[in-house]
Amino acid sequence: MQEDGPIGREREQVTIKDLSAALGLSITTISRALNGYSDVSAKTRERVQQTALEMGYTPNRNAQRLVTQKSHSIGWIKGDGSQHFVDPHFVEVFAGVLREVKQYDYDVVFASGAEKEVVSLYQRYVNDQSVDGFIVELPQPNDARIDYLLSTGLPFVVHGREGRSDQYAWVDIDNFGLFETLTRVLLGAGHKQIAFINGDEHYSFAVERRRGAEAAFQQMGLSSGLTTYNAVHPMVHAGFQLTQKALENPDITAIIYSSAVMAVEGQAAIEASNRTVGDDLEIATMDDELRHVDLTQLEGRISFVRAPLNDSGHALVRQLMKRVQNKSAPTGELIPGRFKLRPNLPAELVPDQFIVE
Structure with a gap:
């Protein structure tokens, strides 16, 4: 049986011109719709993208770059x-x-x-x-x-x-606000000597977290009581050593961790110190919801402030x-933080801009 046309010839690639003919829209409109420009209505963009999918259109990146002056x-x-x-x-x-x-x-x-x-x-x-x-x-x-x-x-x-x-x-x-709040909650529960196991203060996030914790002490009229221990980026393998160092001070009754990775690693040091989490030692940590860090053993025993990375x-x-x-003006976006506190801690000290679970 003889086929029409050359044997094995591949189907010709669908072009923007083909989409234009099928939809009755200009090539410019098709191009801008495919590239997500806001001057094309959402309804038209959806229609163009659906038709492109149905017809098997795939963009030619070299052609796109020539037309849009973008590398994608x-x-x-x-x-x-x-x-x-x-x-x-x-x-x-x-x-x-x-x-x-x-x-x-x-x-x-x-x-x-x-x-x-x-x-x-x-x-x-x-x-x-x-x-x-x-x-x-x-x-x-x-x-x-x-x-x-x-x-x-x-x-x-x-x-x-x-x-x-x-x-x-x-x-x-809100690095400053989240750690100010976490520290204020612990102070409100009666903890006056707090260890803050922080990240690397060569980076702005760690500086802001320490400043937030210090601000909570100042608001309570306390000039001292916060001891900061800094990890070296990327905060892996520091939790055990820094926790061990913090617990050399018997007056420490609470620890705040800048990362749940360090909080998990710190558990071995706490167990070796004969201190008991939830009894004579309160623990709170930032939880970035890292899917490869198992916090099951800590749920219900410590407090969290959560914001998924x-x-x-x-x-x-x-x-x-x-x-x-x-080409819009630059804007910022805050990822909201959520507090999950142990029942004995004063959740009413968490301000309204944060969620308490």
Whole structure:
């Protein structure tokens, strides 16, 4: 039996012109609808995208770049310090980013280098126009990466904030407010000597958390009583040693952890000290809802403030794409925190802007 046409010839690729003919819309409208521009109505975008799916349309990236002057890629450049890539906090955010970019038909270009070379890596990607914007993580006070990116005018979003957060898009939690509240709750329960096992204060998030805890003491008219112990980023393997050090002070009756990873690791040190969680030692921790960290043993025994890092990953992409697609003014987004306190703690001290579970 003879087939029409050349044997084995593949079906011709569906083009934007084909979609235009099928829908009776201009090529420009089709193109902008496929790229998610807000000047095309949601109803039209949905109709175009559904028809594209039904007809088997796949975008030609090279053609898109010529027409839109966009690469359809976003960049993430990370220092390649020890253990940075196995940090569960990073993994959780990155997973959220990878899931969200699919909604925009974008790719993530990932690069790493020595800390002193990171700015030059940004320069390389800016100069060859290979990405449409950047995700910047773990800002430091007066961050050199932000200095450079502000000078380029290229869209970027920061996971966290430093002093110039009114000039760029960001996604963050209320580090100051959450740890001020957590400390005030423990003070309200009668704990006057509190150990704060914090992250690395080279980074803005850890500075803000310590400042929040200090502010709670000041509000209660207490000039001392908070002892801070700092981990080195990425806060893995520090929980046991820092807990052990904190419990050398017998007057410590409560510990606040900056990460549930450290809270879990600290349990062995607490058991070795003959202290009892929930009896002569109160524990509270930040819980980023890391799916690979099992908190089952701590549920009901300690208090949590929760804000999922995976949600931050999704939000980072949304904020960046607003800048890339619509060239809108930079805005920030706070991921809400939720408190899960032990019953003996004064939940009424948690302000209304936070959820108490």
